[in-house]
Amino acid sequence: MPKIGNILRKRYIVALSIIAFLVLLSQFVIQFSIQLKSGDSTVINIAGRQRMISQRISKCAFAFNQAKDEAERTHYLDELKNSVALWERSQNGLLYGDKELGLPGRNSTDIVSRFYKVDFFYQKILKAAKDIMVQGDKNELDITYNLGVIKDNEQSFLHLMDSIVFQYNDEAKNKISVIRTTEIFLMIFTFMVLVLEVKFIFLPAERSIDNTFKEISEKQDNIQRIFEIAPTALFLMRLPDLKVLQMNSLAKRFTNNSSVYDDSDYLLKYFENNLENHGDLVRKIVEGEAFAHEEAMITSGDSVKAVLVSANNIYYHNTQAMILSMMDISKQKHSEAILKKYATMDELTGLLNRRSGRIIMDNAVERSKMEMRSIAVSFCDIDSLKYVNDTYGHEEGDWYIIAVGEAIKANLRQDDFAFRYGGDEIVIIFNNCDEDKSTMIIERINNSIERKQNEFEKPYNMGVSIGTVNFFSKENTTSDDLIAKADNIMYEEKKRKKTQT
Numbered sequence: 001m002p003k004i005g006n007i008l009r010k011r012y013i014v015a016l017s018i019i020a021f022l023v024l025l026s027q028f029v030i031q032f033s034i035q036l037k038s039g040d041s042t043v044i045n046i047a048g049r050q051r052m053i054s055q056r057i058s059k060c061a062f063a064f065n066q067a068k069d070e071a072e073r074t075h076y077l078d079e080l081k082n083s084v085a086l087w088e089r090s091q092n093g094l095l096y097g098d099k100e101l102g103l104p105g106r107n108s109t110d111i112v113s114r115f116y117k118v119d120f121f122y123q124k125i126l127k128a129a130k131d132i133m134v135q136g137d138k139n140e141l142d143i144t145y146n147l148g149v150i151k152d153n154e155q156s157f158l159h160l161m162d163s164i165v166f167q168y169n170d171e172a173k174n175k176i177s178v179i180r181t182t183e184i185f186l187m188i189f190t191f192m193v194l195v196l197e198v199k200f201i202f203l204p205a206e207r208s209i210d211n212t213f214k215e216i217s218e219k220q221d222n223i224q225r226i227f228e229i230a231p232t233a234l235f236l237m238r239l240p241d242l243k244v245l246q247m248n249s250l251a252k253r254f255t256n257n258s259s260v261y262d263d264s265d266y267l268l269k270y271f272e273n274n275l276e277n278h279g280d281l282v283r284k285i286v287e288g289e290a291f292a293h294e295e296a297m298i299t300s301g302d303s304v305k306a307v308l309v310s311a312n313n314i315y316y317h318n319t320q321a322m323i324l325s326m327m328d329i330s331k332q333k334h335s336e337a338i339l340k341k342y343a344t345m346d347e348l349t350g351l352l353n354r355r356s357g358r359i360i361m362d363n364a365v366e367r368s369k370m371e372m373r374s375i376a377v378s379f380c381d382i383d384s385l386k387y388v389n390d391t392y393g394h395e396e397g398d399w400y401i402i403a404v405g406e407a408i409k410a411n412l413r414q415d416d417f418a419f420r421y422g423g424d425e426i427v428i429i430f431n432n433c434d435e436d437k438s439t440m441i442i443e444r445i446n447n448s449i450e451r452k453q454n455e456f457e458k459p460y461n462m463g464v465s466i467g468t469v470n471f472f473s474k475e476n477t478t479s480d481d482l483i484a485k486a487d488n489i490m491y492e493e494k495k496r497k498k499t500q501t
Helices: 002-036 041-063 072-095 109-137 145-230 249-254 265-272 279-286 330-344 354-371 385-392 394-411 433-456 479-500
Strands: 233-238 243-247 291-300 303-316 319-328 373-384 416-418 427-429 464-471
Touching: 002 145, 002 303, 041 072, 041 109, 041 145, 072 109, 109 145, 109 394, 109 479, 145 373, 145 433, 243 265, 249 319, 279 291, 279 303, 354 373, 354 427, 354 479, 373 394, 373 433, 373 479, 385 394, 394 416, 394 427, 394 433, 427 433, 433 464, 464 479
Parallel strands: none
Antiparallel strands: 233 243, 233 319, 291 303, 303 319, 373 427, 373 464, 416 427
């Protein structure tokens, strides 16, 4: 420990010397940079450019007035428009800021006052130039008045803009002076900090380092215990040969390995033999690439486990190594599947719930439009459900709903689906189905419900009123339109049944 302390003491002294040298060097660089960039060049340049643009506006306006042909007039009119746009944006940017132009818009009271003075002449010229642009677009040739306005106000504008540019320049020099003074104080302060660092940091650090190494020795044992009791399978592998240096008890149970893992490719063989369709994951492990939360399926005997695999690179005993963790998430996956089922399915009937059904129906309608296929939508209302609930109880009513749902599911084709729309309402979607096919399927559903009534000897009439609408891809309609049309047809069917009764 004393030897390590001496080495660290020498390194710390060298580090302090380097810091002092860097402080002096940085101060030299800063002063040099301040001297090179001794003004707010962007602001000053754009302020000075305003003079040039105002002169260009005057030139374009007079050239436009004296143009000999239409092409020349168009050229000077376009140049006038571009100059006015840049002039106006720059003036606003100088006053209020413009990030794209690099203008902060932070002006002193003196500069703001000067801008207020110049604004009168600026607005006169700007309005006159815009009027000429409007007259030029309308092919009005008499622009003498606006030319006079520009000429009368140009010199006053140039004079006041000169004063603004000079004021910007003076203020920039003042800023540089303040910065230079501040940097000198910072340099002095930095040296004071270095002196205090030696007294209050270096000397106490020397004492604490010895204590730290003692603590490290004790903590190594604690880390080993943490490695062993971690709630995930952990493998410590040497890179690049992937020799397993250490694994905790969970890892041994995970790989059905007791204590023998001397083969350098032991874990790689395990993954190649048991990891299902995850060549990319094996590649990452072989190449020593760090990754996190990769889901994989691993065979374990006759069962398949869902696992979450993560890996990170570390140095272990001065050797590059990798820690690989595998967590069995089969139970979580099973729970997710159950939650997903309850989130998308109607618990009573086993059909899709309304929210999921509407999403799938919207997709089916849009897909039928793109693929030029027809679909049919049926709106089903369970007959006499209120009567059954009131007379025989809600438990019997639930059985009735379940029986209708089973009859519907049993007769749907592979691409068809149904969802519970409301208490006694079910919507069926027949994909790629014409009217004859949908009629045949609905007839089978009614027959299945009738057989259930006979099979269970129910004292009430079981049945559904169904309204079906066929949709062809050329029609411009929505899911809501189809449901509404089918609902209306179903309502007519229900009235017909009551009339017959």
